[in-house]
Amino acid sequence: DSGVTQTPKHLITATGQRVTLRCSPRSGDLSVYWYQQSLDQGLQFLIHYYNGEERAKGNILERFSAQQFPDLHSELNLSSLELGDSALYFCASSPSAPGELFFGEGSRLTVL
Amino acid sequence: AQSVAQPEDQVNVAEGNPLTVKCTYSVSGNPYLFWYVQYPNRGLQFLLKYITGDNLVKGSYGFEAEFNKSQTSFHLKKPSALVSDSALYFCAVRDNTGGFKTIFGAGTRLFVKA
Numbered sequence: 439d440s441g442v443t444q445t446p447k448h449l450i451t452a453t454g455q456r457v458t459l460r461c462s463p464r465s466g467d468l469s470v471y472w473y474q475q476s477l478d479q480g481l482q483f484l485i486h487y488y489n490g491e492e493r494a495k496g497n498i499l500e501r502f503s504a505q506q507f508p509d510l511h512s513e514l515n516l517s518s519l520e521l522g523d524s525a526l527y528f529c530a531s532s533p534s535a536p537g538e539l540f541f542g543e544g545s546r547l548t549v550l
Numbered sequence: 551a552q553s554v555a556q557p558e559d560q561v562n563v564a565e566g567n568p569l570t571v572k573c574t575y576s577v578s579g580n581p582y583l584f585w586y587v588q589y590p591n592r593g594l595q596f597l598l599k600y601i602t603g604d605n606l607v608k609g610s611y612g613f614e615a616e617f618n619k620s621q622t623s624f625h626l627k628k629p630s631a632l633v634s635d636s637a638l639y640f641c642a643v644r645d646n647t648g649g650f651k652t653i654f655g656a657g658t659r660l661f662v663k664a
Contacts, residue, residue: 480656
């Protein structure tokens, strides 16, 4: 158990809908990262938050947004969903740079 | 821009034989390098990292990795493979110039045959 909690574990929804994925980092970790893992794209970095502030952005679509709250949990919002958004979404936390990442078990999103 | 390459999609080894999973990187400045393992339907787990110091890094489950600056490589090794080592392995490099995003290679699937 990495100590990073992600909910929901599985989510099935329809195209055009909006979903919210939630992540609770390890106790004391200030950094939260979001990644998308799909079969053809590998593990793609989406966004990094540190103590509530956005620090780095990767290949995150405009339809996607994220935030980190004062209690350090983070949410990834995916809107106007398309079939191609079906993937595993991972959250990871880190105590500091250049430390390793601790990953949650992921949220598997299926868009029908 | 930083990048990581894992040239092999799959590596097959027999149990008891040594294994190597290759990784090369491109990064500005000093590299922070990592290896992670992913088992089916699980999140990634940290194996080992190189930040500075000794070029041979030892990690979890008997794995080690050798940092080679001249060849910009960070290959993962294990002297004697186990069937239970079969998994997906990711090499990663961390941006140390700000933002601290970690970029992952495409992954290498390791099959260890009994």
